[in-house]
Structure formats: C-alpha cells, structure tokens
Amino acid sequence: MIHRFKANGIKIVVDVNSGAVHVIDDLVWDLLPYGPDFDHDKIQIDLSGKYGKEQITEALSELESLAREGILFSKWEDEIPMMKGEPVIKAMCLHAAHDCNLRCSYCFASTGDFNGARGLLDFETGKKALDFLVANSGKRKNLEVDFFGGEPLLNFETVKRLVYYGRELEPKHNKKFKFTVTTNGLNLNDEMIDFINKEFVNVVISLDGRPEVHDRMRKTVNGSGSYGIIEPKTKDLTDKRKQQNYYVRGTFTRHNLDFDKDVLYLADLGYKQISIEPVVAPENMDYAIKEVDLEEVYASYDRLMKAYIQRRKEGQDFNFFHFSIDLSQGPCAAKRVTGCGAGNEYIAVTPSGDIYPCHQFVGEDSQLMGNVLDGTFDREKQLVFRKTNVFTKDKCSSCWAKFYCSGGCHANAYHYSGDINLPYELGCEMEKKRLECALAIKAIEQLEIY
Amino acid sequence: MKHIKTLHKGNLKKGIKEGGCGECQASCQSACKTSCTVANQSCEK
Numbered sequence: 001m002i003h004r005f006k007a008n009g010i011k012i013v014v015d016v017n018s019g020a021v022h023v024i025d026d027l028v029w030d031l032l033p034y035g036p037d038f039d040h041d042k043i044q045i046d047l048s049g050k051y052g053k054e055q056i057t058e059a060l061s062e063l064e065s066l067a068r069e070g071i072l073f074s075k076w077e078d079e080i081p082m083m084k085g086e087p088v089i090k091a092m093c094l095h096a097a098h099d100c101n102l103r104c105s106y107c108f109a110s111t112g113d114f115n116g117a118r119g120l121l122d123f124e125t126g127k128k129a130l131d132f133l134v135a136n137s138g139k140r141k142n143l144e145v146d147f148f149g150g151e152p153l154l155n156f157e158t159v160k161r162l163v164y165y166g167r168e169l170e171p172k173h174n175k176k177f178k179f180t181v182t183t184n185g186l187n188l189n190d191e192m193i194d195f196i197n198k199e200f201v202n203v204v205i206s207l208d209g210r211p212e213v214h215d216r217m218r219k220t221v222n223g224s225g226s227y228g229i230i231e232p233k234t235k236d237l238t239d240k241r242k243q244q245n246y247y248v249r250g251t252f253t254r255h256n257l258d259f260d261k262d263v264l265y266l267a268d269l270g271y272k273q274i275s276i277e278p279v280v281a282p283e284n285m286d287y288a289i290k291e292v293d294l295e296e297v298y299a300s301y302d303r304l305m306k307a308y309i310q311r312r313k314e315g316q317d318f319n320f321f322h323f324s325i326d327l328s329q330g331p332c333a334a335k336r337v338t339g340c341g342a343g344n345e346y347i348a349v350t351p352s353g354d355i356y357p358c359h360q361f362v363g364e365d366s367q368l369m370g371n372v373l374d375g376t377f378d379r380e381k382q383l384v385f386r387k388t389n390v391f392t393k394d395k396c397s398s399c400w401a402k403f404y405c406s407g408g409c410h411a412n413a414y415h416y417s418g419d420i421n422l423p424y425e426l427g428c429e430m431e432k433k434r435l436e437c438a439l440a441i442k443a444i445e446q447l448e449i450y
Numbered sequence: 451m452k453h454i455k456t457l458h459k460g461n462l463k464k465g466i467k468e469g470g471c472g473e474c475q476a477s478c479q480s481a482c483k484t485s486c487t488v489a490n491q492s493c494e495k
Binding site for chain 2: 081146322442
C-alpha cells in the first residue's frame with residue numbers, strides 16, 4: 001500500500017508497510033498509479049506527450065529498484081506485532097480531583113465531576129493506586145503517573161505526598177516513576193511551580209491561545225475569563241523549566257477554526273512546546289467541529305505548516321506536538337499497532353479508586369474495570385483492549401495512516417460509534433492532514449528544499 | 451536517484467518477531483489526552 005500526496009509544493013509517497021518515505025518529482029507522481037506492476041509499453045504511450053521516452057524508462061527503473069528493496073509497494077506479510085510477555089500496566093491517569101475551579105464550556109468531564117459526585121482523592125486511595133500500578137507492572141521499570149482531574153492542583157498536598165510515596169516505592173521494587181501533571185494553571189503558586197519543576201518529567205497546562213479565544217470557553221466559576229490569571233503563571237513555570245518538557249495544550253473548536261493564529265500567538269509569547277488540538281464533542285454542540293468545517297481546518301494546518309517551516313528556518317524554533325514526527329528512532333511496530341494502550345497498559349483511577357480504561361471512559365458504567373481499594377481488575381476486559389489494534393479495525397486496515405496514529409483514540413471511537421473498533425472518522429481526517437504536514441516539514445527540513 | 455529522494459527507508463518491520471519491550475511512554479500521557487498519535491513518540495531502547 002502506498003499513499004502519495006502534495007504539501008507545501010513538494011510531492012511525497014509513503015510506503016505504508018515498510019514506513020519508507022520518498023520525495024518524488026512530477027514524473028514519478030504520474031507513474032505511481034500504474035504500479036506496482038508497471039506496464040512499460042502502456043505507460044510510454046500514455047505519457048509520451050508529457051515526458052521523453054528515456055526519462056520515463058529511467059524513472060520506472062528507479063521505482064522498480066525501490067520495490068525490489070522492499071521500500072515501495074511492500075506488503076504486510078508478517079504476524080501482528082505484540083508487546084512481549086504477559087499483560088502489564090505501566091501507565092496511570094490518577095484523578096487527584098473530581099472537582100475543578102474552572103467551568104469550561106467544552107469540558108468532556110462535565111466541568112470536573114465526570115457526571116458524578118465532586119470530590120478529592122484521599123492519600124490512602126492514592127497510595128493503593130500506586131501500589132496497584134507497581135504490583136501489576138511486571139518487569140517494566142518505567143511507570144508513568146499523570147495527576148489529572150478535574151483540576152489536580154486543588155489537591156496539591158495529596159499530590160505531593162503521593163509523589164514522595166512513589167519515590168519510596170522506587171528502590172524497593174526497582175521501578176522509576178515518571179510523574180506528570182495536567183493542570184489548568186489557575187491555582188499555580190511559587191511552591192507548586194518549584195515542586196512541579198523538580199519532580200515532574202512533563203507538565204501539560206491548558207491554554208487555548210489568543211485571550212479572546214481562551215476566555216470564550218475557559219471561564220472561572222463566576223463566569224469571567226481565566227486567561228489573565230493563567231497565562232503569566234504558565235509563562236513563569238515554563239521559563240523556569242527552560243522551555244522544555246512541557247506542553248501548553250489548547251483546544252480549538254468551531255469558534256476558532258483559524259487556530260493557526262492561536263498556535264502562532266503562543267509562539268510569539270515565547271512558548272516553545274505547543275499543542276493545539278481539535279475539540280471532541282457531541283455534534284449538537286455549537287462549538288463541535290463538523291464535516292463541513294474540514295476544509296477550513298485543513299487550510300489552518302496548511303498556513304501553520306508554512307509559518308512553522310519559515311520560523312524554524314529563521315531560528316525562531318518551537319515545537320508543535322502534531323507536526324513532530326520521528327522517522328528513524330520512533331516507536332517499534334508493536335507500539336505503532338496498539339497505540340496508547342488504554343485499558344491494557346494504561347488505566348485511569350478515580351478518587352473513589354475505580355479503574356477505567358482511560359480518563360475519557362471515566363463515568364461510563366459499562367467500562368468500569370475494577371477498584372484499587374479491593375484489588376479487583378477485569379482481566380477479560382483488559383484482554384479485549386490488548387487484542388484491539390489496527391488490524392482488528394476494518395477501516396484502519398485499509399488506511400495509509402494506521403502506523404502513525406495506531407488506530408486512534410479508543411474513547412473517541414467508543415463515544416462516536418459505541419464500538420472501540422469503529423474509529424471517529426472526523427478525527428481520522430484531521431489526523432491524516434496533520435501527518436501529511438508533519439511528513440512534508442520533515443522532508444523540507446531534512447533535504448533543505450525550502 | 452534522479453527522480454526520487456528517499457527521506458527514510460522505514461524500519462517498521464524490524465523487531466516484529468521479538469515484540470515490543472513496552473518501556474516507551476504511553477502516547478496519551480504526553481500532550482494529547484484526546485488525539486492518539488504515536489509517530490512522535492521515542493523508543494526508550
């Protein structure tokens with residue numbers, strides 16, 4: 001399977017099954033639809049008005065050479081790659097608070113309570129959660145714990161105690177906790193910033209971009225905008241981290257389909273790690289992105305790609321999460337087919353100790369997997385998630401992007417179709433556009449063909 | 451080659467038989483939280 005596309009004035013072909021990426025000229029672009037079994041005589045007749053005979057022969061020879069090498073028109077004849085050994089859990093989204101000090105209009109978590117009771121994680125339940133992770137992690141050394149909410153910093157003292165508790169567990173069990181936090185930044189103070197920057201390998205702070213865009217959706221409890229409070233604290237925290245190992249993470253909606261302006265606005269403020277992502281929302285919400293909006297979304301990604309290339313060329317580097325792609329040292333095949341590992345390697349734990357496949361499933365009764373307080377865990381459900389991959393999803397198996405997106409988000413699929421094997425199609429279309437941009441940026445920067 | 455510049459030869463098939471070690475970051479723990487992307491993750495090996 002191949003995928004050819006044009007972006008920012010260059011032409012690219014991706015050999016899906018090997019992962020090879022080639023930049024091609026006009027002639028090869030025209031030849032590719034004739035493959036993989038090129039009929040030379042027919043091609044010479046068809047293209048004789050456009051290209052010379054020798055040129056065509058030369059390009060065909062190059063194409064056939066790549067095919068022989070297994071990096072064009074390659075087939076997937078291998079088994080489905082898996083993670084080694086028995087199922088283990090290595091990553092946890094630990095809900096420190098089912099409460100929030102913001103009332104964001106697009107919140108998937110019902111402004112923090114996940115459609116349940118508002119409340120905070122207590123230390124004993126948190127300890128049990130970390131114990132559960134260690135006990136179920138097998139031989140995996142690196143364990144990830146993201147403090148999430150609601151707003152986790154509403155429960156900062158418990159978060160702090162749990163980090164110290166995790167550090168106590170590390171030498172006893174030969175583990176390394178990689179703590180992270182996802183916060184709205186509203187409560188940040190100097191003590192929190194110092195602690196976060198000392199202990200957390202990554203921080204995600206929610207900032208949507210331009211003040212008016214941010215304030216439209218991200219309001220305080222009394223209904224006023226939160227940008228003016230959050231942005232200066234975010235800048236302070238990220239500057240103290242030397243602008244590394246964090247993301248300012250925004251959401252774009254139907255109200256700001258020109259989100260490229262928000263990314264560049266944040267870059268102009270000096271942020272170096274930026275992620276702005278499409279809202280996932282029921283179609284009847286006024287801010288939900290609809291199919292009819294896709295062309296506008298694509299245009300924004302195209303404008304952002306051009307600006308991104310230009311700025312990086314001029315030394316004004318910043319990293320846009322979805323334009324970042326690692327072709328050489330990226331993840332192995334097993335990772336690429338299974339993705340985030342929700343419900344299998346990755347779980348979410350609520351303040352009451354309930355276990356769900358991930359934070360996006362919290363509150364879905366049918367997806368409850370167990371509880372850390374009594375140690376119950378639904379191994380059969382874990383196996384269902386473990387066995388779900390790009391080869392079990394019909395729509396993914398014929399998609400060129402499957403080894404880059406790994407089949408997409410299980411929760412988005414579930415909320416969209418009721419089935420984790422039926423991907424959220426609007427999300428797929430945007431993902432494919434981002435990937436084309438990312439590959440084009442890689443090609444332009446690597447080959448210096450500005 | 452005159453008409454094709456190979457950016458990367460691809461290594462997707464490497465290590466299929468051995469399986470993944472699983473030490474890498476869960477992709478959703480990085481920034482996305484909603485839009486799964488693994489291509490920008492790094493291998494821990």
